[in-house]
Amino acid sequence: MPSSPFPVTATDPNEMLQQMQSLMDDLYQNRLGGANVGDVFQIGADDVFQLRYLAIGGLQKLAGALAILPNTLKGVDCDRNGIFIKLKSAGGLSVDSNGLYLTTAVSGAWSTPDFSAGNFTANGSMTWTVEAGDVTTYAYVIIGKTMTVSFAIDTSTIGGTVNTTLYIAIPNAETAKKTVYVPCLLTDNELPVTGRACVTASGTTIAITRLDGANYTAKTNLVNARGQITFEIN
Numbered sequence: 416m417p418s419s420p421f422p423v424t425a426t427d428p429n430e431m432l433q434q435m436q437s438l439m440d441d442l443y444q445n446r447l448g449g450a451n452v453g454d455v456f457q458i459g460a461d462d463v464f465q466l467r468y469l470a471i472g473g474l475q476k477l478a479g480a481l482a483i484l485p486n487t488l489k490g491v492d493c494d495r496n497g498i499f500i501k502l503k504s505a506g507g508l509s510v511d512s513n514g515l516y517l518t519t520a521v522s523g524a525w526s527t528p529d530f531s532a533g534n535f536t537a538n539g540s541m542t543w544t545v546e547a548g549d550v551t552t553y554a555y556v557i558i559g560k561t562m563t564v565s566f567a568i569d570t571s572t573i574g575g576t577v578n579t580t581l582y583i584a585i586p587n588a589e590t591a592k593k594t595v596y597v598p599c600l601l602t603d604n605e606l607p608v609t610g611r612a613c614v615t616a617s618g619t620t621i622a623i624t625r626l627d628g629a630n631y632t633a634k635t636n637l638v639n640a641r642g643q644i645t646f647e648i649n
Contacts, residue, residue, distance in 0.1 A: 487501070524556065525556045525565075526554060526555055526556070526586070527553060528553060528555075528587070530553075533584070534583060534584040535568070535582070535584075536581075536582045537575075537631075538580040539576060540576035541573060541574070541576055541577055541578040542573070542575040543571060544571060544573075545571045545572075548570075549570050549571045551568070552641075553565075553566050553567075553568070553583070554586075555586040557648070560649075561646075561647060562587075562589055562645070562646060562647075563643065564583075564645075565643040566621070567640075568583075568638075568639065568640045568641070569639045569641075570636040570637065570638075571636070571639070572635045572637075572638065573638050574633055577630040577631050577633050578630055579629070580623065581624075581640060582620040582621065582623070584621075585614065585619050585620060588619075590617055590649045591617065591618045591646050591648060592617075592649050593647050594613070594614065594616050595613065595614050595646040596611055597611070597612050597613075597642065597645075598610070599611065599612040599640065599642025600641045601623070601625065601639065601640055601641075602638060602639035603631055603634075604632035604637075608626070609625075610623055610625055611623070611624050611626050613644075614644065623640050623642075
């Protein structure tokens, strides 16, 4: 308990009153029971002992008690159990006793679809015959809403009425959100040719054309298409 600021040594009533007044002033003006109020407390104009706090310090007086003042517009809130991070519904995050974690893993692992000849088609009456052994690479990776497809189709066959476009199905039944064009490498009529791979908004295929817009040439086991395209998916 705090000691008296000074000893009472009065020997007559007047001196006693003076010393008692000085003692009361020291005890209760900017002091509490003889203890100094300190930096974080104050005695207000209404003579109420108060805690001082900054308006920007994250604290507030609420229902007669000191409370945390969370900025609920910045992703935090609090309840009787303390402060917590607000989690957006379907935002890809959750929390348990160990902390925050991703609900959808972002592995970046590549996948290769099972072979299906129906994934390789052409426009018009042209046919594109791709056998399992012709598929050197047909793989994809999805990170968030970004998809990359890599393809290397070798020794395939073009027949029927020749036309301009070969189609590779976008794997995993995905659809492109925006139109994207990239260059690719072709072998047509036994000659290397610069090509163009394209996905279109809401499309389900990768269209492969010669850059010069010419028709493909009907050839057996001599048509190659190689490239990689990255695009946003729905």
